[in-house]
Amino acid sequence: MTMTVHVDIVSAEKEIFSGLAEMVFAPAELGEVGISPRHAPLISRLKPGEVRVKVSDKDIYSFYVSGGMLEIQPHLITILADTAIRAKDIDEAAAIEAKTRAEEALADKSGRIDFVTAQTQLQQAVMQLRTLDRLRKRGG
Amino acid sequence: MAVGKEIRTKIGSIKNTQKITRAMEMVAASKMRKTKEKMLATRPYSKKIGQIIKHLAQANPEYKHSFLVERQVKRVGIIVISSDRGLCGGLNSNLFRKTLTQVIQWDKENIEIDICTIGTKAFGFFGNLKANLVGQVSKLGDTPHQHDIVGIIKIMLDAYEQGRIDELHVISNEFVNTMTQKPTIEKLLPVVASELEPDLKGHWDYIYEPDAKEVLDHLLTRYVESIVYQGLVENNACEQAARMVAMKSASDNAGNIISELQLVYNKARQAAITQEISEIVAGAAAV
Secondary structure (H helix, E strand, C coil), X not given: CCCCEEEEEEXXXXXXXXXXECEEEEEECCEEEEECCCCCCEEEEEEEEEEEEECCCCCEEEEEEEEEEEEEECCEEEEEEXXXXXXXXXXXXXXXXXXXXXXXXXXXXXXXXXXXXXXXXXXXXXXXXXXXXXXXXXXC | CXXXXXXXXXXXXXXXXXXXXXXXXXXXXXXXXXXXXHHHHHHHHHHHHHHHHHHHHHCCCCCCCHHHCCCCCCEEEEEEECCCCCCCCCHHHHHHHHHHHHHHHHHHXXXXXXXXXXXXXXXXXXXXXXXXXXXXXXXXXXXCCHHHHHXXXXXXXXXXXXXXXXXXXXXXXXXXXXXXXXXXXXXXXXXXXXXXXXXXXXXXXXXXXXXXXXXXXXXXXXXXXXXXXXXXXXXXXXXXXXXXXXXXXXXXXXXHHHHHHHHHHHXXXXXXXXXXXXXXXXXXXXC
């Protein structure tokens, strides 16, 4: 039997996923990490991106997070997402709109808009779209 | 017939009051359902972050964050969460009484106090007491957002970091069930290890990405924010529940008074009729 680890994903609004998994992939600050059971304790911040939970070879759940925290204990993985929505729920139109708005803000060099804020918004929108793309290719 | 006109007006006015309290009861009931849902929805997050913090307190980090170190207590900061509106029974006054008991105890130990308030009721109460108010936020409505309370939390965290306060407590009502709300005082900072979990014993530390200071700063700030936010959401649910119960008993009381007055009115009316009849009979007999 393959080893499993307990995974909890919660956002400020609700509990999103709770259960056993064989492996978890998360967009940590220094690059994506893949976590197997009995990983060493680790705490990291998350970047906007996709969290994938591999429950079995056939079952892979994917969630979008716009940042948050990741805690790893050998037998417990906790992801505190700032906003985690099921990737299927992402409203593509809203994401595209947010992206254009961010790009406009970036192009507007008048300096009124906070550059960093705009960049984060752009990154979030791009990641949402990429998650959607991947889901679609998988035939979801 | 001019019998008991005053009584009839009185009954009428009490009936109007009853209509109002009954409407408020129903509004509170439906609002309670919503706020309770919100409270339950945010609970997992604050529970999980609490758990992580507990793990963290048991680790042996190289970098000791100031939020994890106990100091001699000379001054404490408290965040009091109250409702914005009244007419919710003893909810706020119970909370303030509990706060005052604790404050008096601190006073005896010569510990000074800084207060931040959430909600107009707490602001009014502690403002009147000439307490040392360092920040307040109110009128957050039924669906408060996390960014509404970031300001006062920052005040407290900065004060803690600069050593102006040595402990941070949050005081709010805990939602036990619709009939019971319990005022509670919770110590947020410093975070200390409570009972050890068996599988976490031994000398170990986390791997931090990107580095310990940044991650811990972020995590501990989020922790305080989420606990205070949870307190706020929970207090909202408490407020609606308490108001519902208070308004229900007000409606019931109004009903009792109305039936008593009705009895008095009926008696007076009957007496007047009897008197009139006996007058007529007496008149007829005289003829």
